[in-house]
Amino acid sequence: MSTAAQDPDLVGRRDRLTERFTLGQAELGGIFYEMAIRDHVRLDVLMRKAAALQRVDAELTEVQRELDGAGW
Amino acid sequence: MTFTDDRPTARAVAAPQPATGPPHTRPLAATEPPTAADPARAATRWEQCDQCQSPVDQAQRYCVVCGTNQRRADDPVTRFFVAARRSRTAVAVAPAPTGRTVSTTVAALLIALLPVAAGIGIVVGRGSADSGDQVIEALKAVRGTQTAGAATGAAAMAPADEALAATNADADAAKKAKASDGGKVEGIDTSTEQAPILASGPTGNARKLEDTKPTKKDIEESKKAVDQINSRKGKEYIDQQRDLPDSIVIP
Numbered sequence: 001m002s003t004a005a006q007d008p009d010l011v012g013r014r015d016r017l018t019e020r021f022t023l024g025q026a027e028l029g030g031i032f033y034e035m036a037i038r039d040h041v042r043l044d045v046l047m048r049k050a051a052a053l054q055r056v057d058a059e060l061t062e063v064q065r066e067l068d069g070a071g072w
Numbered sequence: 073m074t075f076t077d078d079r080p081t082a083r084a085v086a087a088p089q090p091a092t093g094p095p096h097t098r099p100l101a102a103t104e105p106p107t108a109a110d111p112a113r114a115a116t117r118w119e120q121c122d123q124c125q126s127p128v129d130q131a132q133r134y135c136v137v138c139g140t141n142q143r144r145a146d147d148p149v150t151r152f153f154v155a156a157r158r159s160r161t162a163v164a165v166a167p168a169p170t171g172r173t174v175s176t177t178v179a180a181l182l183i184a185l186l187p188v189a190a191g192i193g194i195v196v197g198r199g200s201a202d203s204g205d206q207v208i209e210a211l212k213a214v215r216g217t218q219t220a221g222a223a224t225g226a227a228a229m230a231p232a233d234e235a236l237a238a239t240n241a242d243a244d245a246a247k248k249a250k251a252s253d254g255g256k257v258e259g260i261d262t263s264t265e266q267a268p269i270l271a272s273g274p275t276g277n278a279r280k281l282e283d284t285k286p287t288k289k290d291i292e293e294s295k296k297a298v299d300q301i302n303s304r305k306g307k308e309y310i311d312q313q314r315d316l317p318d319s320i321v322i323p
Contacts (some may be wrong), residue, residue: 015094031134040136051137061263 012066016058024053119144206274267319279319286321294321 028049035041118127123140133145141147195208267279286294297320304312 031139034134036109
């Protein structure tokens with residue numbers, strides 16, 4: 001894969017999605033931690049957050065595939 | 073699958089602990105809001121979730137009912153990401169000096185070319201003036217010799233002197249050739265040319281006059297030159313200054 005001639009817009013989008021995914025994952029862990037120490041684990045809230053994180057993950061995978069396929 | 077963990081969990085220690093302990097020892101907040109029957113918890117200050125208005129502890133980072141982040145609470149994860157972003161920005165800004173170095177080099181090159189541009193301007197400005205061309209040629213010869221002289225020392229100055237002398241000879245020849253033009257001193261030929269030359273310039277030679285005696289011819293020609301000087305005015309007076317003999321005998 002050639003990283004020198006990648007589309008800068010696509011690379012920027014990939015970076016933003018990566019940041020969103022990282023923050024979402026940390027947030028999901030933080031929510032669960034907060035619930036666990038307070039004995040108030042609510043699976044529906046966690047699943048909703050996990051679903052949002054999964055959407056970001058799927059989008060990130062697609063962008064990364066486009067970047068890999070570009071392969072100038 | 074069954075997990076066994078003998079360590080005391082937050083829940084296990086949370087219940088008997090007072091509400092002022094560290095976050096992991098605090099009691100459940102959201103589902104059990106303070107009541108009058110529980111004075112210890114009633115003394116605790118409660119906030120409300122911005123999203124669902126559920127009661128949240130001051131140090132609670134996420135609402136356990138809706139999962140919304142509580143921005144009031146100190147969050148080490150947020151601090152970590154902010155610091156990471158700042159360091160990335162600093163790294164991205166760091167290569168900037170390379171661009172400045174390139175622009176500095178270009179500026180230095182332009183400054184170095186200024187004398188060349190000035191020389192071209194002089195050539196263009198002077199046009200076809202013979203004396204100007206000769207001066208420029210002499211300057212070029214001297215400059216070239218000085219450049220070479222940086223490596224070869226004083227010996228390299230000889231060609232420059234030769235070039236200057238040649239230029240002076242050309243100037244003298246041109247001066248004689250133009251003697252018949254208007255505004256010039258006509259028919260003057262100084263006999264003091266036999267005197268030794270002290271210094272040479274584009275406009276003529278400076279000769280040693282000490283211990284030299286003017287001839288009768290010198291006196292007559294000098295008188296003629298003085299008369300011509302006195303008879304010219306304005307631009308003619310200035311122009312004739314260029315074509316005076318090397319020496320004029322004062323009667």
